[in-house]
Amino acid sequence: MLSIERLSRAILQPITLAVTDGCCVAVHGTSGSGKSLFLRAVADLDPSTGEVRLDDVSREDMPASDWRRRVTYVAADSGWWTERVGDHFEAPDIAAGYLVRLGFHGNVMSWPVSRLSTGERQRLALLRAMVQNPRVLLLDEPTSALDPEATAKVESVLHEKTAAGVIIIMVTHDAAQAKRMSEQRYVMDKGSLQEASQ
Amino acid sequence: MNYIALSHWDIALAATLLSINAGLSVYYKLGTARRLLVAALRMVVQLTLVGLVLKALFATVSPWLTLLAALVMVGFAGREAMARQDRSFAGFWSYGLGTISMLMAAGVVTLFALGTQFHAEPWYDPRYAIPILGMILGNTMTGVSLAIDRLLSEADSGRARIEARLALGHPFRQAMQEPLKSAMRAGLIPTVNGMAAAGLVSLPGMMTGQILAGVDPVQAVKYQLLVMFLIAGGTALGVFCSVMIALRRLTDPRQRLRLDRLQLP
Numbered sequence: 509m510l511s512i513e514r515l516s517r518a519i520l521q522p523i524t525l526a527v528t529d530g531c532c533v534a535v536h537g538t539s540g541s542g543k544s545l546f547l548r549a550v551a552d553l554d555p556s557t558g559e560v561r562l563d564d565v566s567r568e569d570m571p572a573s574d575w576r577r578r579v580t581y582v583a584a585d586s587g588w589w590t591e592r593v594g595d596h597f598e599a600p601d602i603a604a605g606y607l608v609r610l611g612f613h614g615n616v617m618s619w620p621v622s623r624l625s626t627g628e629r630q631r632l633a634l635l636r637a638m639v640q641n642p643r644v645l646l647l648d649e650p651t652s653a654l655d656p657e658a659t660a661k662v663e664s665v666l667h668e669k670t671a672a673g674v675i676i677i678m679v680t681h682d683a684a685q686a687k688r689m690s691e692q693r694y695v696m697d698k699g700s701l702q703e704a705s706q
Numbered sequence: 707m708n709y710i711a712l713s714h715w716d717i718a719l720a721a722t723l724l725s726i727n728a729g730l731s732v733y734y735k736l737g738t739a740r741r742l743l744v745a746a747l748r749m750v751v752q753l754t755l756v757g758l759v760l761k762a763l764f765a766t767v768s769p770w771l772t773l774l775a776a777l778v779m780v781g782f783a784g785r786e787a788m789a790r791q792d793r794s795f796a797g798f799w800s801y802g803l804g805t806i807s808m809l810m811a812a813g814v815v816t817l818f819a820l821g822t823q824f825h826a827e828p829w830y831d832p833r834y835a836i837p838i839l840g841m842i843l844g845n846t847m848t849g850v851s852l853a854i855d856r857l858l859s860e861a862d863s864g865r866a867r868i869e870a871r872l873a874l875g876h877p878f879r880q881a882m883q884e885p886l887k888s889a890m891r892a893g894l895i896p897t898v899n900g901m902a903a904a905g906l907v908s909l910p911g912m913m914t915g916q917i918l919a920g921v922d923p924v925q926a927v928k929y930q931l932l933v934m935f936l937i938a939g940g941t942a943l944g945v946f947c948s949v950m951i952a953l954r955r956l957t958d959p960r961q962r963l964r965l966d967r968l969q970l971p
Binding site for chain 2: 552555575583585633
């Protein structure tokens with residue numbers, strides 16, 4: 509259970525939201541409305557006020573790095589800090605098991621990062637976060653650079669995660685995807701999070 | 707010591723070399739004549755004043771005046787180091803970062819040199835303290851400003867990379883490993899190059915000055931070695947201090963990357 513109480517920062521109006529285990533929440537809204545800022549605030553990557561608790565433990569009660577391992581943000585633009593793809597993974601063996609399911613063939617783990625396409629980076633960044641077994645995944649447009657086929661593959665892996673109890677909050681511009689993936693849907697408008705009307 | 711005292715005419719004659727340069731600049735429309743002239747004038751005025759100040763300072767041998775002169779020097783160095791950066795911290799730390807680390811590094815190394823190699827009487831004799839501090843400070847300043855500039859610009863341009871690691875739960879120190887290494891390297895390169903090329907490519911300025919002033923070359927070399935070690939030690943210490951302070955300022959207790967604390971010039 510992830511509970512967010514009066515979470516607020518610069519342009520965000522206080523947000524209160526509770527997400528039960530295995531639930532997926534979709535957030536959409538125009539660019540600059542504060543969707544990414546919201547996810548970043550939950551991950552504690554920017555200073556914010558209010559309280560965020562996971563299974564009744566407040567994020568302030570644990571070191572920030574422990575919190576982010578449990579509540580992991582995957583940015584829209586992935587960051588890569590060394591040459592080789594595999595060196596970005598904590599458990600390359602576990603990751604390798606997912607590669608084919610995400611549409612990869614061959615030994616991607618030994619590739620240089622520069623060889624990856626934007627869509628490949630996006631999927632690998634998600635995988636990198638997923639194999640650390642977080643309780644909550646905060647996904648910022650996780651399939652924006654993918655074709656329908658690759659999107660379906662990612663969604664199927666994400667469904668498997670929620671079935672195992674992982675909580676997902678995803679920002680998406682794709683209304684159909686929001687319907688496919690989520691039980692709760694919200695709209696972000698000028699920093700204020702409202703329940704979607706349908 | 708037998709050295710050839712210079713007259714004002716000797717200096718003026720040397721300055722005419724600059725006018726050749728200025729002439730070329732005007733002819734080829736390089737636009738450097740004015741800056742060259744201003745810089746040369748600044749140098750003449752600054753050094754003449756410093757000469758007078760030092761003469762007065764050396765005559766009095768007062769610990770307080772020496773300390774005051776030292777603090778003024780550190781203050782100017784802090785300002786210069788700040789002015790050379792593309793990005794700096796906002797508020798007090800834009801100036802405080804370089805100044806504090808240089809005060810620490812140059813202070814420690816100068817006191818070390820005064821206490822061990824130079825048995826001056828009294829130990830704070832400005833005739834020794836001020837030139838040593840000046841030399842260490844000048845080099846530490848370059849190192850510190852290069853290191854901070856590199857650290858802050860890499861933190862800024864590498865934001866996606868750094869925050870990707872933070873988001874995965876890496877500690878801040880680890881997420882900053884690459885910018886940190888690169889900043890330390892940038893800060894120390896001038897010193898390392900200076901030591902490596904000394905004697906082969908260039909005769910260091912201080913040694914040349916001493917030889918021209920009639921000092922035995924072997925003695926001049928000893929002095930130069932001493933000064934080079936002091937400079938290298940001071941620069942390394944200053945670069946390390948400033949990078950560590952900057953690293954702390956770039957984050958907070960929740961291990962976030964706080965680029966909001968930076969400002970553009």
